[in-house]
Amino acid sequence: MPCQERAVGFGATINRYTPGASAPPPTHSWHRMSPFGASLDGPGRAPADRNPRTAAAPPGYRLAVLELRDATKLYRQGRREVAAVRGVSLTVAPGEIVVLLGPSGSGKSTLLHLLGGLDRPTTGSVVFEGRDLASLSDDELTLLRRDRIGHVFQFFNLLPTLTAAENVALPLLLGGMPRPEAMSRAGEGLAAVGLTERASHFPDEMSGGEQQRAAIARALAVRPRVLLADEPTGNLDSAAGAEVLKILRGMTAGGDRSVVMVTHDERAAEIGDRRVRLRDGRIEA
Secondary structure (H helix, E strand, O other): OOEEEEEOOOOOEEEEEOOOOOOOOOOOOOEEEOOOOOEOOOOOOOOOOOOOOOOOOOOOEEOOOEEEEEEEEEEEEOOEEEEEEEEEEEEEOOOOEEEEEOOOOOOHHHHHHHHOOOOOOOEEEEEEOOEEHHHOOHHHHHHHHHHHEEEEOOOOOOOOOOOHHHHHHHHHHHOOOOHHHHHHHHHHHHHHOOOHHHOOOOHHHOOHHHHHHHHHHHHHOOOOOEEEEEOOOOOOOHHHHHHHHHHHHHHOOOOOOEEEEEOOOOOHHHHOOEEEEEEOOEEOO
């Protein structure tokens, strides 16, 4: 696939991939959803004669944003094969917050990586907005992660040589947005998380809570359909963590954007519309 080199506006140069031919049609189906987003029909079942690309949702049905279908993830450790995720199926509805809970080593982070396209399942499938991620090329998957899925990590991952505003604007610049427009939207994003006065500050000049709010603003800058948050309060004190949780809860108010959050904290899990408990790579009954 052709690659074009271009500058992003901070003196750095990145490689921007040109998408190839259009991806295969979606393999997704309509699901009859419970009030909490769980599919009542199971993956692959849908009303007859429905084309999910063109048809409006029939009464009682919603098009799931993100699905995991009987997914397993195996890793090799020397001669031993380890199953981090074992036959997990999960549906995320529009506007829903799903919280993944479980002890260390239960498969939470691996599951989040599969949902976000950061890793591929050994068996089973991941479907985002009606499209099986396995049908996408590496470049198409990169573009989807950049433009449609937001990621928030426990340790912020802000670039230390960029200001808060520049960090938030970076994914927009990588997507080709002109710098003035990108910086304007970054300012709006920082205002939304209460960081207007920190726009020109570098990460080491900000508290942990402020850095995490800046990371959330960066993840939301591209206006993704889904935000995946891996222990977003795990490195924060209780007051800063409460601020972050309030922002995450408010993100879904419009009913279109969804959140999947991994946490060990039962109190943090209270923001969820649904809690999914994992143990040994499986969802607990």
